[in-house]
Amino acid sequence: MTEPILRVTDLQKYFGDLHVLKGIDFSVEAGERIAIIGGSGSGKSTFLRCLNFMEMPSGGTIALDGKPIGKPHGRDGARRYPESELCTVRERVGMVFQQFNLFPHMTVLENVMEGLLTVKGMRNAAARERAVRELEKVGLGTKLDAYPGKLSGGQQQRVAIARALAMEPEILLFDEPTSSLDPELVGEVLRVIRQLADEGRTMLLVTHELGFAYHFATKVIFLADGVFHEVGTPDDVLKNPRQERTRAFLERFTEFGF
Template structure:
């Protein structure tokens, strides 16, 4: 499918024919995806299906091998004469300011306190004065329920608290799109809830987000659209109800069956 999809017009994020290979191994084999403002896309699929790679291509943690990504109607990168697309570092830095990411492993900076983690990029990237950045950082920490932990180093925080600091850190940059890469996968089960509640709060604010997750129940309640990825392609796409409750494809069904095998 190389023709732009009909819903492409007005999309905040528009991905066309995205491919990504690691050496001889092609992980993404032609992804087309348009994300409208306020849309919340849950990306699900088995391990090795390419779901994390897809998310990581969207803020260029991985550089796509082929295909185009447009942000707010503007295609990113420069196309050379031979058709390859080059991405200058300066442009990628600007894109990443607009597309925030929350990682599975939090990736907080261990030599900085919670509030310093949140204000760091405000100061170094956006050039916000320190005092102003600190006030903003404290407000974001309060929003994720961690106002009193602002002076704690990450090593003193639980996994759930660290992930909430990471979310506050991404939010402080005022991103237009938020990417969540399995945000609860490395958490102890009793800490998952506090993180999901924060993400749901962001969903209720109408933020645009893409979420790779194994929490299918959460995806069902929070996403506006679910895509099931298999072998680097979209195997099934639809509303949460269509994909998660009434899957049409055989592989979607067996994936969901495996996930609910030990449900009550």
């Protein structure tokens, strides 16, 4: 068995008194595509956001390539995370947000070049070349000089995907990438994600698009009340769930199916 890229041990997260993640153990191997599903408030977004430290874990360890991130600090199991270490982690673990989070004062091309210039220290010409390549890949080669505010939601999200891809992350996190899109724009974004799956990229996707999760994922996780309730192949979890809780969740989604 190969060493996982990412290993999470006993991950805990509190928001004040609210216990959101209750000791999660989890690992990601190269090439895995993991879909995380669950009701709102189940902690699935928080879990994903802990993996690139958009949220700071309250306890437990996250290790990249077997090397735990941060240093132990204090007695309660909390860790201290130096900025330089977090920046390195975030370079290797990219993220696509529900709200795109593009930089409105920069053109599409500048958005994608930004990380290459400031974080990777690439030269302008090389950064430009890579950014153009990634934008062409997501079908936006003709929008290089547009500002994000002039694009549709689906186009903005594709720029955000190109921006994350340009950094050449080893793992890509998608936090409900289609949840703020109009229904007719969901398809164009999912097609891009599907294309990345065909390239064998390692990805984690938090989503409500169960149909897409079924076709996309190599593994599906049902998260409820801050713990992994059920983990398995898409067929196991989405077609033949063993847990009553999972069944109830899926039924709510298929209630109006046809």
